[in-house]
Amino acid sequence: MRKIRLCLLASLASLASLSGLLLSATPPERMAIVDISSAGPSNLNILKKLGGISWWTEMGGSLIVSANARGFANMDSTGFVARVLPDLTTADDLRVLIAGHSSMALPAGVNTLADEGRARLVRGDSAALSALDQSNVDHGIHVGVFPVEPGKVILRSATNQDVPRRVSQRESFMVNDVARKVSKDRWWADVRKLAAWNRHISATGNIEARDWIKMNLAAIPGMEVTLQEFRVAGRSAWNVVGILPGERMVDDSGSASANDRGLVIVGGHFDSTSERASYAAPGAEDNASGAAGVIELARVMADVPHSEDIVFAAFSGEEQGLYGSAAFVEKLVEGLPEQETSRVRGVITMDMIGYSRSGTSGQPGVIIETESQYSDFARRFVEAAAEVTNLRVTTSFNPFGSDHVSFLDAGIPAILAIDADWNHYAHYHKTTDTPDKLTPELAYEILKMNAAVTALLAR
Template identity: 30%
Template sequence: MSVVGVPGVAGAEPGRGGDSDRPPLAQRPSKELLRVLREIDQRRIEATVRKLVSFGTRHTLSSQDDPARGIGAARDWMFAEMSTYAADSGGRMTVELQSYIQEPDGERIPVPTRITNVVATLRGSVTPDRVYVITGHYDSRVSDVMNATDDAPGADDDASGVAVVMELARIMAKHEPEATIVFAPVAGEEQGLYGSAHMARLFKAAGTDVQGMFTNDIVGASTADDGTRDPRTIRLFAEGVPTAETPEEGNIRRAVGGENDSPARQLARFVREVADNDATGMRVRVIYRRDRYLRGGDHISFLEQDYPAARFTEPNEDFAHQHQDVRVEDGKQYGDLIQFCDFAFMTRVAKVNAATLWSLANAPGTPKNVGILTAALTNSTDLVWERGPEPDLAGYEVVWRETTDPEWTHAIPVGDVTSTTIDMSKDNVFFGVRAVDRAGLRSPVAFPTPRFS
């Protein structure tokens, strides 16, 4: 067990970064990540959105058999397209149609309905059992959520998110991430998050180690309802109190003040560190909520299974272009039409997602079983954790911040150990632990839980 100094004492590493709006512990993109970012093609993203819009409606209750119109046609096209990506992967990527029959729910599913996710799995080359998931939902709707016949273009909500997912699947199929990445256009979101809920339950039943999940939902426009534009910001919604928290975990959280340190919040801080930079051209604005008022997305399905998850959404929504019948009323155009999309913005959102996924999949995994020893009353802090399985693991860093700071501000290298003592009181600041590999890539932070013995 080592004793490490703190600010004003040898061993501390001050916060890094230039722009005051950038995260203090920002990580520089690797050369391979920069290559991945350069491969993102705005023309392909636009083509995907246009193709999805061309199916007329993609309502969950629309036709599953018509080859040109409805959700079935969209499903079959996405499966065929992503299968071509898998063909370029050297056997690393597989694509499947993940289906089940959803029975009537008395609300938005009136008859037994097949729900199908299109799932492309890119197996990791080093630690394949560690998994990261990215989704967008390919179903669409109009004003009446039960209207399965009228045109529901769904250009922004959510062909935009599906286009991001598919473009990253196309590019990353040609690369070899160390951990596994799952790229999944999901169905049934507008009717009740059904596709993502099915996927999350399957992962949980299989004991899959999903260490991060992101949904891209409404990421296609940069213009607000008042006409103002913000083409360089993407919101990331991340919950505080965990959805799946047990009563015992709630008692511990209240005792130590962990409301701002859920796994979802650590995931969001990581996104800021690796994707809020000049390489993506974007600012990631983390919103300390699970989702917007009266709204919900597919990340909630994963949060319910106790997986870290968060939602990307454009900075300012125009609600005349969501969940609306296509019409002109009082001279105003309503409907989720492709003419309101900003494809350059969408491409930068794809870069944020790529930087996030690539960094997660090639860095070490989030440390497990991180604890803070509380049996003895002292003014120092004892931390313990499990050593990760990565063959290129170099060691660990203890990070800390003032209790009023939103992001980690200081990192203290402690070496390839599984315990350390920090000469600083655990009562005054928040601590976390992250892993570092020999290339200098860092994992998301794990927030410690109290160990009473």
């Protein structure tokens, strides 16, 4: 009996050893980048569900995947081209670089694997990635470094957007009527005026631009304009805030109180910076383009019936760390009864909306950025763009580096509209950021889209 038991134990040991050998012989999963630039939403969904792919991360025209041999075979059989990342079996050596301008020098040992504009996929060893993580600190608000997260949509390209819902006939008539009110020439004149000032927060031109914006908003019928003071490094700075009251008036019975009206907020920063800010910081693209957009949408909406209050805010102190929008949000939250931030129907911010690498040739592009929980809000811009523009819309769900973040951090639905080529703008934060580098036709399309959504939110 003892002999039988020993034989049985020996057999079990042999099986365990064989099993271990088989497991050790199983090749590990490999990581790859799959080209999804022309996939379309249906094919993209099929790809993500293929057997053998354990996880994915979507980044514009690239899908980062971890797959075994079966997964690669399935991708090949369905026509997807996968670029294997050599000697890489986990995402530990990868980072997503958000809002890093293309001119930003990467630390030694960090290489770009995919560049999707608003986001770059980079790879490096632990020392190089530590240096990159430090650059996140050194560059402040304008650079974000994040790990690769399985199942996350960082960017969704225009090609892979779901087919936009067609607006109703009534909505179509309204948004097209609103879009026709947008004036490219007025916007362009305002950009040139603003870019004539050095609008760095420490420059006298910042005050002159502030007063000019206030004057232009105050000239709009029905607009109530105030200056909102805040502090940056011991210095006073100001936001310019205009309000167009909604048409639901307060009656004696209180059935339509002021709190019944929602808030729609349109904003953009008017301050600028450059490598020689004490000398000149014209900031035509960054961000006379967005500040002029705020003024233009204010003019448009003054001529559009609306039930909700519409706030138009030109922020300062963005370049130093979103100070103006943070101060605005703090005051906004303080001014609302507890738990009533839900009165804010949506926030539309504009930062760098005037540059296109291809000029007037090709399809103009815009990025709409928010958090994934507000994807339905972002979708309204995709739908509006399809109705009143010829824009190619990319959506980003990794918000970073501009005034929309101040609102999102407070739990308020907000988007950033930014041109798709901003990170290739050679004059970013330079004295050469002047109006002659811009493409007014692109800004015109973005403004029509934003005007349409503003009207839908405020109606």
